[in-house]
Amino acid sequence: MGMEQLFATRMERVRASEIRELLKLLDQPDILSFAGGIPDPALFPAADFDAAYSGVLRSSVAGSALQYSVSEGYLPLRQWLAEHMASIGIACTAENILITSGSQQALDYLGKLFLSPGDTALVGWPTYLGALQAFNAYEPNYDRLDVMANRDPAAIAATASEKGGKVKFAYLSADFANPTGETLGEAGRNRLLDLAEALDIAVIEDGAYQALRYGGEPVPPILSLDLARHGGDIEKTRTIYCGSFSKTLSPGLRVGWVVAASTVIRKMVLMKQAADLHSATINQMAIHEVARNGFDAQVAKIRAAYGARRDAMLDALAKFMPAGVSWTQPAGGMFVWVALPQAMDGARLLAKSLESERVAFVPGQAFYADGSGANMIRLSFSCADSAKINEGMMRLGRLVSSEI
């Protein structure tokens, strides 16, 4: 017998991520890697977590920490998050918050909640690869989200209808996006809300990098602009904000959250109950302890470190890249997005780079739902010091120059 014959056809949409496979191969000590989009483990508040776990496990709540819990999440953490969200312009209550196992799980649940096979999701060209992976399981079509393109909403809806479904949501990372590092300004965010209102669709705002700003003024979250359009009544909003502690405190605890109208949250709570009951109780308690005691200090620490690395990378790119190569100027996050000359192929360049220069990065094509972007590459500066960044960009610039 072949078990594969029993697998549901939709599972053909769950494909190996070539990028993630690639990242495993790149994990060799003699390679200067700018590939992985992960936080620097040297900056994790390990001592604070040690104190938090001990504090929980030596207290009267130890039994609760190790026990089953409610699907919506640990109430004190949801209350802390409500205050945190208010501090970035999103007034809400714990009833509007669901704790998820990282924001990746929120994307999976939102795909499950909104997408029937044949529906359309609007995403950037390029967009976060993990979002495409999460949504793919629900067999959507993709159309391009470009708020500056002035496309007629009726035409977008008609295209979706021709493909056999409806437009259900627009997904984007508004701040320091993966892979581009770019931030959508307030005017763009309002145009996005105009589009979403015209199409009567949801907006999924991925705030994974929101706290990691290294300069300039914060742009109000899309959900805060949506709130302003509805007199502050979150029940009338269409924006679903996905947050994460992975880039600020630790990804290894798998704690993220969703903020939205309670109609959305209640449905997601039922989904979570059926899918994994709840996120780990003890981790929610430990995150709550570390966050309430030192979230701002931890964010200040990583902003200073990553900000210096971003500066080092932008300086080194300017110094070593030949004419014909351009790149983004991220105000935060972990990534610089590089456009090679049109004729150059990022995947082929990576193969050569690994062979001759021992420098790693991620080719850009995987981030495009339509398979374009062959000449783009993503560089991450989060895990390298200035000297390594300078050396890496020198080598990469040398290779690119030799290819032109």
Next chain:
Amino acid sequence: MGMEQLFATRMERVRASEIRELLKLLDQPDILSFAGGIPDPALFPAADFDAAYSGVLRSSVAGSALQYSVSEGYLPLRQWLAEHMASIGIACTAENILITSGSQQALDYLGKLFLSPGDTALVGWPTYLGALQAFNAYEPNYDRLDVMANRDPAAIAATASEKGGKVKFAYLSADFANPTGETLGEAGRNRLLDLAEALDIAVIEDGAYQALRYGGEPVPPILSLDLARHGGDIEKTRTIYCGSFSKTLSPGLRVGWVVAASTVIRKMVLMKQAADLHSATINQMAIHEVARNGFDAQVAKIRAAYGARRDAMLDALAKFMPAGVSWTQPAGGMFVWVALPQAMDGARLLAKSLESERVAFVPGQAFYADGSGANMIRLSFSCADSAKINEGMMRLGRLVSSEI
């Protein structure tokens, strides 16, 4: 606008669990509750977990513990589990094991992997409510799994075909099942494998309670019998074993596992990568520390405690229940399953019991995919001492007697 209009139709299958809502209401201090199917938090190895988290966070692996990790799970834990599975008759390697966020997540992923809308899942009448909740999201039909009924496999397949799909798997908890407490014997397990081979379907063996035996000899797991049919080659088996640390070490860490042919595991790894990246790294490390240092001692401790409570409940039922009431004699687990006289309704009895006797239990109907079982009730003995069990059964027996 109404966001609900955007929700995918399949989400109508994600319904509130009346039982779980009920359990929240029952959480009042003056109620003697035998409702919740949860471990006793007084028996959690909290000090061992405290040492494990501290050990991890004060060591050189602290950075890894807080970092992103691989979707298949922490290798040393998967290696420990391979040895543990061998000790219960299932020879396998780490390549055959995926770490999940509790075995509930395994059930969700298996529903996602196998079920297209209209397919049929074979389940017991009754069966674990959470399994029905997990599978419901994928819109299956259910047919009754009864290995002693000698139903013609061709007739089962024909029924599934009439309903617009195929039979994809049989699901059962073979040891001390929730809600019945019953264990399927070796002959029954072999008949199940015969049926699965005749239908060419998968078998999902839920081993959540497997370690909690209080008397008698262990029955070989279905996967071990399946292995024996194929010369020990796990790649040729059709049984997927779902394990959990929730009933032995702690449910609050959300660590479970799946053991199966590597074709199944590899597909599930891709699903997990897309759905939540991986289970919490630090919890996998902490569970590994506690398991390798004291799994057997912890299991011995809870077996002794729960075994005495099972005895107390069986004794009290015999003492206080009137003629016309019968119940199972579980060799392990957490539950006794009680059949009231046919005319009696478990839900109505609960309402009266809460009012006059302040005793709680779970009405049985929710555990039946076909809505039958109105005269059944589930009693859990895991969280009550002998005195409380005796008092509770005295009150319940008094009420039932007055209703006959």
